Amino acid sequence: MTEGNFVDYLKIYASSGKGGGGSTHLHREKYITKGGPDGGDGGRGGHIIVRANPNLWTLFHLKFNKHFRAEHGGHGAKSRSTGKDGQDVYIEVPLGTIIRDSETQEVLFEITKDNTEQILLEGGMGGLGNWNFRSSTNQTPRYAQPGIDGKENWFQLELKLLADVGLVGFPNAGKSTLLSVLTAAKPKIADYAFTTLKPNLGIVQYRDFQTFVIADIPGIIEGAAEGKGLGHRFLRHIERNSILLFLIPADSDDIKKEYKILLNELKQHNPELLDKNRLLAISKSDMLDDELKEEIKKELPEGIKTLFISSIAHQGLSELKDNLWQLLNE
Structure with a gap:
C-alpha cells in the first residue's frame, strides 16, 4: 500500500430511504361495485448500514465516493399488496473504524469485530393502507398514511489501526527498516527524518x-501530544496495539532520556497507553562491540526489558520475535 492510498479520516453524507405511502384503494370487481377498502401498506425505506470488511486496511475506497443514498420504499397497492422495501445501502469499512456524528462529535459506534453490521440510519417506515382503518362506523375509509421521511446526516469516519504490535520511536530510528525485514511490507526507507508519513x-x-x-x-517528536509534527494523526493508531515496541538507535546521545520523552508523549495523549506491555529494542546495534554494549546497559531505563538488534545485519531478530510472541500470549 502506498502512502497516498492510506486514508484514516474522512467525512461522508448518508441519506436513508423514505417509506412508501399506504394505498386508499377500494375493492372493485365484476358484480361487486362497492367492495370494502383493500389498500396495502407502503414499503420500508432503505437503511444505511455500516459493515465490517476484514480485507480492508484503509478508508481509501471511500475517498471519492462520499455520498450514500438508500432507495425509497414502494407505495402500497390494491388487494392489500404491500409496497416493496427500499434497497439497503452498505458502507464497508476496515476493522478499527470509529463513526461519529460530524456536528456533535458524538461517537455513535465502533467497528472492531469481523461480520459486524450496524445500522447508521434507519429507513422511514411505510404508511398504513386504508384497509387498516376500517371499523364498524367507518367501513370505507378513503385515507391512508403517508410514508415516514428518511433521515440524513454527515458522519465522520476515523480509523485506528488494529495491530498486535506498534512500533514507537523518534524519526529515523529504524522502524521502517525493521518492518521491512520482519514482514513482507515495503515501506519507504531513507536516511532522513519523517520518511514515513502514514502508518x-x-x-x-x-x-x-x-x-x-x-x-x-x-x-x-517532543510535543506530539499537543499536535506538533503529525500529532494526533498517528498517536491514535497506537491505542489499539497490544504491545508497544520502543525503538531507539544505538547511536542516540541519551537512550534513557529518549525513552522518557516517548513515554511522556504517550502519557499525555492517553494515560491508558502506559498500561500496555512494553519492550525496548536498541536498533543499529551492529555498530557496537561487546564492550560498548556493556557500557550502554549501565545507562538503560529501568522497568522494561531491552534487546539489542540490527535489522541490516539480522542480529537479535529471532529473540525479538520470541519476546513479542510471549508477551502477546501472556
Whole structure:
C-alpha cells in the first residue's frame, strides 16, 4: 500500500430511504361495485448500514465516493399488496473504524469485530393502507398514511489501526527498516527524518505458521501530544496495539532520556497507553562491540526489558520475535 492510498479520516453524507405511502384503494370487481377498502401498506425505506470488511486496511475506497443514498420504499397497492422495501445501502469499512456524528462529535459506534453490521440510519417506515382503518362506523375509509421521511446526516469516519504490535520511536530510528525485514511490507526507507508519513502494516511469520501484525507508526517528536509534527494523526493508531515496541538507535546521545520523552508523549495523549506491555529494542546495534554494549546497559531505563538488534545485519531478530510472541500470549 502506498502512502497516498492510506486514508484514516474522512467525512461522508448518508441519506436513508423514505417509506412508501399506504394505498386508499377500494375493492372493485365484476358484480361487486362497492367492495370494502383493500389498500396495502407502503414499503420500508432503505437503511444505511455500516459493515465490517476484514480485507480492508484503509478508508481509501471511500475517498471519492462520499455520498450514500438508500432507495425509497414502494407505495402500497390494491388487494392489500404491500409496497416493496427500499434497497439497503452498505458502507464497508476496515476493522478499527470509529463513526461519529460530524456536528456533535458524538461517537455513535465502533467497528472492531469481523461480520459486524450496524445500522447508521434507519429507513422511514411505510404508511398504513386504508384497509387498516376500517371499523364498524367507518367501513370505507378513503385515507391512508403517508410514508415516514428518511433521515440524513454527515458522519465522520476515523480509523485506528488494529495491530498486535506498534512500533514507537523518534524519526529515523529504524522502524521502517525493521518492518521491512520482519514482514513482507515495503515501506519507504531513507536516511532522513519523517520518511514515513502514514502508518504501515505488516504480518510477521512466526513458528508453526503462526502470525501477528505489526504497525510502523510515523516518528514521534517532543510535543506530539499537543499536535506538533503529525500529532494526533498517528498517536491514535497506537491505542489499539497490544504491545508497544520502543525503538531507539544505538547511536542516540541519551537512550534513557529518549525513552522518557516517548513515554511522556504517550502519557499525555492517553494515560491508558502506559498500561500496555512494553519492550525496548536498541536498533543499529551492529555498530557496537561487546564492550560498548556493556557500557550502554549501565545507562538503560529501568522497568522494561531491552534487546539489542540490527535489522541490516539480522542480529537479535529471532529473540525479538520470541519476546513479542510471549508477551502477546501472556
